[in-house]
Amino acid sequence: MTDTIAPSQTSKTETPSRWLARGGDGRLHAEDVSLDRIAGAVGTPFYCYSAGALRQNYVNLKTAIAASNVSICFAVKASSNIHVLAELARLGAGMDIVSGGEMARALAAGTPPERIIFSGVGKTRAEICAALEAGLHQLNVESSAELEIVAEVARETGIRAPVALRVNPDVDARTHAKITTAKKDSKFGIAIGEVPAIYAEASMRPELNMVGLAVHIGSQILDLSPFRDAWAALADLVRQLRVAGLAVERLDLGGGLGIGDDAQAGPDLVEYASIIAETVGDLGCALNVEPGRWLAGRTGILVSEVLYLKESAGVPIAVIDAAMNDLMRPALYGAQHPLLTVEAPRLVESDDVCRIVGPICESSDDFGRYHGLGTIVAGDLVVFDNAGAYGAAMSSTYNSRDLVPEVLVNGAQFRVIRRRTNIADALELEQAGSWLAGENSAG
Numbered sequence: 120m121t122d123t124i125a126p127s128q129t130s131k132t133e134t135p136s137r138w139l140a141r142g143g144d145g146r147l148h149a150e151d152v153s154l155d156r157i158a159g160a161v162g163t164p165f166y167c168y169s170a171g172a173l174r175q176n177y178v179n180l181k182t183a184i185a186a187s188n189v190s191i192c193f194a195v196k197a198s199s200n201i202h203v204l205a206e207l208a209r210l211g212a213g214m215d216i217v218s219g220g221e222m223a224r225a226l227a228a229g230t231p232p233e234r235i236i237f238s239g240v241g242k243t244r245a246e247i248c249a250a251l252e253a254g255l256h257q258l259n260v261e262s263s264a265e266l267e268i269v270a271e272v273a274r275e276t277g278i279r280a281p282v283a284l285r286v287n288p289d290v291d292a293r294t295h296a297k298i299t300t301a302k303k304d305s306k307f308g309i310a311i312g313e314v315p316a317i318y319a320e321a322s323m324r325p326e327l328n329m330v331g332l333a334v335h336i337g338s339q340i341l342d343l344s345p346f347r348d349a350w351a352a353l354a355d356l357v358r359q360l361r362v363a364g365l366a367v368e369r370l371d372l373g374g375g376l377g378i379g380d381d382a383q384a385g386p387d388l389v390e391y392a393s394i395i396a397e398t399v400g401d402l403g404c405a406l407n408v409e410p411g412r413w414l415a416g417r418t419g420i421l422v423s424e425v426l427y428l429k430e431s432a433g434v435p436i437a438v439i440d441a442a443m444n445d446l447m448r449p450a451l452y453g454a455q456h457p458l459l460t461v462e463a464p465r466l467v468e469s470d471d472v473c474r475i476v477g478p479i480c481e482s483s484d485d486f487g488r489y490h491g492l493g494t495i496v497a498g499d500l501v502v503f504d505n506a507g508a509y510g511a512a513m514s515s516t517y518n519s520r521d522l523v524p525e526v527l528v529n530g531a532q533f534r535v536i537r538r539r540t541n542i543a544d545a546l547e548l549e550q551a552g553s554w555l556a557g558e559n560s561a562g
C-alpha cells in the first residue's frame with residue numbers, strides 16, 4: 120500500500136518547501152518543533168530531518184517525471200537510517216543499494232525486494248548470493264570479472280540473475296572531481312564501446328537474465344546537459360543492441376541531480392523530465408532514476424553548540440561541538456554548508472566574519488568562513504543546512520567521538536531514530552576477539 124500526497128505548488132526550479140523557520144520567539148523551529156526542545160532532549164550535536172519535506176520531495180519528483188513513467192529508487196548511501204527509508208518506501212519508492220548492509224537496511228525499512236537495485240563496483244560473492252536469494256529486482260554489473268562471479272553464483276544457487284550492465288559513457292558531469300563517475304578513466308562501469316560484445320555474450324547464458332543498461336555520471340549535478348549527453352549515448356547503445364537482436368527492457372538512468380541553496384538555484388525539474396523524455400522516452404524501456412541528494416539533502420540539518428570563541432590571525436573563530444567526523448563534506452570536498460544560528464542573528468556588522476571549526480586534531484576540521492552570522496556567544500546553537508544527504512551516512516567515530524543522534528520531526532512531534540553511541544558501545548565491540556594461531560598448523 121502507498122500513501123497519497125499532492126505535489127506542492129512550488130516554482131519549477133524545485134527546492135523543498137522550507138520546513139526550517141523562525142517561530143514567534145525568533146528562534147528556529149523544525150516543522151512545528153523548536154530546535155531548543157530537541158537539543159534539550161538529546162543533547163548536541165544532532166541530526167534532524169523533516170519527514171514532511173522528504174515525503175513532499177518524493178511526490179514532487181515523482182510527479183515531474185510521471186509522463187515518462189519513471190520509477191524512483193532512493194540511493195540509500197545518501198541517508199541510510201531505516202526510518203528515513205521507511206518514509207520513502209511507504210510512498211512507493213524503491214531503493215538503490217551498494218552493499219549487503221544497505222540491502223539489510225532497505226529490507227528492514229519495508230522495501231519490497233522487487234523494488235531494490237544493487238549497484239556498486241565491488242560486490243562480494245556473499246553479497247551477490249544474498250541479493251539473488253532475497254529476489255532483488257536487478258544487479259547492475261560493472262565489469263566482465265563481476266559478471267563471471269554473478270553467473271557462477273547464479274549457477275550454484277539455481278537462481279537466474281537479473282542483470283543490467285553499467286555503462287561508462289565517457290561524459291564529464293561537470294561537478295566536483297571527487298564525485299565525477301563517468302569519465303573515460305573512471306573506475307565505474309564498462310566502457311561504452313565494450314558493452315555490445317559483453318551484453319551479447321552474456322545474453323547467451325541461461326543463468327543470466329540480461330534486462331538492460333544502467334548509467335550514473337556523478338553527483339551534485341546542476342547543469343543538466345551532461346545528463347542529456349549520457350542518456351543520448353545510452354539510447355544509441357540500446358538501438359545498436361536491438362539491431363543485433365538483443366533484448367533491452369530496462370534503463371537505469373542513475374542519480375546525480377544536485378540541490379541548490381539560497382545562493383544558487385536548484386535544477387529545473389521540468390527540464391530534467393524533458394531530457395528524459397527526449398533521450399530515452401520513446402524506447403519502450405522501463406525507466407528508473409536513483410536520486411539520493413535531491414530527495415534527502417535539503418530535508419536534514421546538523422545542529423551543534425558553540426563551545427569556545429577565540430581568534431587566529433585577527434579572525435574570530437567559533438569552536439563548536441560538531442566536527443569533521445559528524446559532517447565530512449567540508450573536509451573531503453571543500454563543501455560549505457549554509458550556517459544559521461538558532462537565535463535570531465544579533466548585531467550583524469557588514470564586515471563580520473567568523474571561522475567555524477570543530478574539536479578534532481586535524482586542520483581540515485574546519486567548516487569554513489561565514490559572513491553575517493552576527494555576534495556569537497558560547498552556548499549558542501548553530502545549524503548546518505542541507506545536511507540531510509551524505510551527512511550522518513558518512514559520519515565516523517574518529518577521535519573516539521560518538522555517532523550523534525538522529526531525530527525525525529513530523530509536524531509537532533519528533534522521534535529519536537538513532538541514539539547517541541558512546542564509548543561503552545565501542546569498547547564492547549573491541550573486546551570481542553581472541554588470539555588465533557597465525558599458521559594452519561593445527562594437529
Ligand SMILES: Cc1ncc(COP(=O)(O)O)c(C=O)c1O
Nearest residue numbers: 194335338374375409410411412
Ligand atoms: C550508482 C549510484 N546511484 C545513485 C547515486 C546517488 O547520487 P546522488 O545522491 O547524487 O543522487 C550514486 C552516488 O553518486 C551512485 O553511485
Ligand SMILES: N[C@@H](CCCC[NH3+])C(=O)O
Nearest residue numbers: 196298338339448508509
Ligand atoms: N559523498 C558525496 C557524494 C557521492 C555520491 C556517491 N556516489 C557527497 O557528499 O557529496
